[in-house]
Amino acid sequence: MPHDDPDHPHSLLPSDPALRVKALETILTAKGLVDPAALDAILETYEEKVGPHLGARVVARAWSDSAFRDRLLADATAAVAELGISGRQGEHVVAVENTPETHNMVVCTLCSCYPWPLLGIPPAWYKSDAYRARAVREPRKVLAEFGVALPEGQRVRVWDSTAEVRYLVVPMRPEGSEGLDEAALAALVTRDSMIGTGLPERPA
Amino acid sequence: MTTPAQFDEPWQAQLFALTVALNEAGHFGWTDWTAAFGAELKARGAVRELDGGADYWAAWLVALEGLLDRSGMAARGEAERVRADWERAYLATPHGQPVRLEG
Structure with a gap:
């Protein structure tokens, strides 16, 4: 999609499950229940190692x-x-x-x-x-x-x-x-x- | 041998990492998690046979939302509100700009 597409002036909306996961992540990190650095480390481990x-x-x-x-x-x-x-x-x-x-x-x-x-x-x-x-x-x-x-x-x-x-x-x-x-x-x-x-x- | 792709979509990896991080931080035991997830899979499998792909991760998400709601770590109403905030933020942010939540 071109960046200046007049039909899509806003960011591409993620799928429903992607938004729900983002919501959980926002809440849990804001409450200090999950450390964003720990999340990144887990992702890196499972995606690359x-x-x-x-x-x-x-x-x-x-x-x-x-x-x-x-x-x-x-x-x-x-x-x-x-x-x-x-x-x-x-x-x-x-x-x-x-x-x-x-x-x-x-x-x-x-x-x-x-x-x-x-x-x-x-x-x-x-x-x-x-x-x-x-x-x-x-x-x-x-x-x-x-x-x-x-x-x-x-x-x-x-x-x-x-x-x-x-x-x-x-x-x-x-x-x-x-x-x-x-x-x-x-x-x-x-x-x-x-x-x-x-x-x-x-x-x- | 080559290592196959681990996840089909980025949110599945995020969801997986979130669950593992909560367990590692001691917020729930892995047995509690597998019991909740197993129950969700069983309930869904009774309705329709699961293929182990997208429907597996969909069940994982519902199971984690339920567990976090019951424990109060992320109540359902709160999760729905923040999800709506994210949707609004995406729709209000010009394409190409980083999307952020207000406040």
């Missing part, structure tokens, strides 16, 4: 360092803190490892609890009613829709996240990845493989 690349680093470390893997499975919150990753809501992270016998898959049936510090903001499908309802009821069918076909003998275990406990799936290290360094391994770890709705990529 946090994302699945952090979870991928954790998985790659677990694949290449068995002592770290053991610590991760014993106490994931402490283990990821070794890599400088920590949660904001004091949530407890639990790592669940895929094996030839068990494939793990994560859902939150209540809302969309998710290991944000490791994976960022969840994708829309994770927040959808369809996934939240069906992941528990018919996980194999949901996996098939994601293009994941598991061997007959591998059972599926579904973990329901809560406000206090967030799960991170540690997928199985793909065949042919021997000799790759951590950075190359991390590049194979997809977001969905850490939710359990996908598998890591195979090395080229």
Whole structure:
């Protein structure tokens, strides 16, 4: 829109939800309940720093360092803190490892609890009613829709996240990845493989 | 791998940050928040299946407004009044000028 458009002499009006959020922000900062600097810091963290690349680093470390893997499975919150990753809501992270016998898959049936510090903001499908309802009821069918076909003998275990406990799936290290360094391994770890709705990529 | 865009619209990011900031400042527990938000999602999902995109953030906003109203941190009437103030400020500010609330 040109700045001198006579039909739009005023500023472009934000959407209704945008105005409502602005109103809350105005009230809460005026009352001193929220510090604008803290808001900016959170925005910067989630828009620029946090994302699945952090979870991928954790998985790659677990694949290449068995002592770290053991610590991760014993106490994931402490283990990821070794890599400088920590949660904001004091949530407890639990790592669940895929094996030839068990494939793990994560859902939150209540809302969309998710290991944000490791994976960022969840994708829309994770927040959808369809996934939240069906992941528990018919996980194999949901996996098939994601293009994941598991061997007959591998059972599926579904973990329901809560406000206090967030799960991170540690997928199985793909065949042919021997000799790759951590950075190359991390590049194979997809977001969905850490939710359990996908598998890591195979090395080229 | 590349990191996908975290939010579809800036207000969703603002809303998310506001909620996290309130929790970090100790104004409500995260469990209180997820209970309120879960209830709102459930109520909406009973009417129409939610796709997890725009409707998810719409439910988040209503849940936070409700929680802040009940706790008195931002009463509904006050929130509506300030929203109207912002709307007026946008309509009264020439395009290209920074929009500010009076007073």
